[in-house]
Amino acid sequence: MAHIHLGEGSFPLWALVLWTLLGVGLISAVVYRVRKGGIKTHQIALAGIGAAASFAIFQLNIPVWGGIHMNLTGLVGILAGPLLGALIALVVNIFSAALGHGAVGLLGANTLVNASEAIVAYYAFKTLMGMDWDVFPASASAATLGLSAGAFLMGAIIVISGVNGSALPRGDLTVAVAGLVGLNLGVAVIEGLLTGFIVQFLASVRPDLVGLTDRDTREETTGVTA
Template sequence: MAHIHLGEGSFPLWALALWTVLGAGLLAVVTYRIRKGGIKTNQIALAGIGAAASFAVFQLNLPIWGGIHMNLTGLVGILAGPLLGALIALVVNVFSAALGHGAVGLLGANVIVNASEAIVAYYAFRTLLRMDWDVFPASASAATIGLSVGAILMGAIIVISGVNGSALPRSDLTIAVAGMVGINLGVAIIEGVLTGFIVQFLASVRPDLVPGASREKRETSTGVGA
């Protein structure tokens, strides 16, 4: 949902280098964890479907305050997990940049933003399920939390980096970015509710696709009802 839509050359060189290194570092950790733990065949298929759905929705842009859209990263994180969710964020951003939706130089920053959404949504969802939340409120809340973290992180990256050629002093830039973040937070709630309905539906017809969604498995794993 959050995405830095600035053009090439908008960030100073030091900021591009910083976010690129941090993004590459995050992906390196993710790749190492995947190689060490392996991937199940069904996870690969699910990741492909998630990437396609996220990319398709990601291209539907509303020209409001620099661009507002959904990208289903919260849903991707919940279903595919934090590791594959981060890689899906990379794939979606690479293909989007190739189509002119986001600068190539901002890939590192945008991967950090979108990967954080998937990672936070996954862990928030699992935590809420362990607290015995039902699937719908848990997934809706988790996606909203993840997307909100991404929106705030997006704003922080822009403010920290500054924008080349902008006549706004840093204080005014912060106010403008805060307004954009606020709009994204509102959209996060909408996308969170949508995610909740999708996850609830999948849990009812294919609970194997939603990790931890089966109440029976949760009770068994925690010793409840034994």
């Protein structure tokens, strides 16, 4: 959901290098984990569908405060997992930048932002389900948490980096970015609710897609029989 909508050259060179190196480091770690541990077949299919859906909705930009939008990264993380979720974030940002939606030089920063959304959403969902939450509140809350984490990370990256050519002092820039983060937090709640409905529906027809098979089996084996 969060995305840095700034043009080429907006960040100083040191910031571009820093966020690019961190992004490369994250993706390298993800690729290593994927190659070492492998991925399940159904996750590959979900990743393809998730990438297409995320890219499509990512292009629907609301022209408010530089642009805000949904991108379903929380849903992608919950369904495809943190590793594929991070790779999908990279792919979506690459194709979006190719269409002029985001600067090529900010691929590292934006990948960090969107990958964090998928990763946090996945682990939050697993944690809440482990606490026996129902599917809807667990998925909605997890997606909202993930998207909120991405919004805060986006704001931190902009404030830390500064913006070339901006006449705003760092304090005023922080206030302006805080407003943008606030808008993204509002959208995070809406997207979180949408994610909750989607995951709840999937859980009702294909619980294995959201990793609920083990939970259902555990509930059956621990049930009281006559």
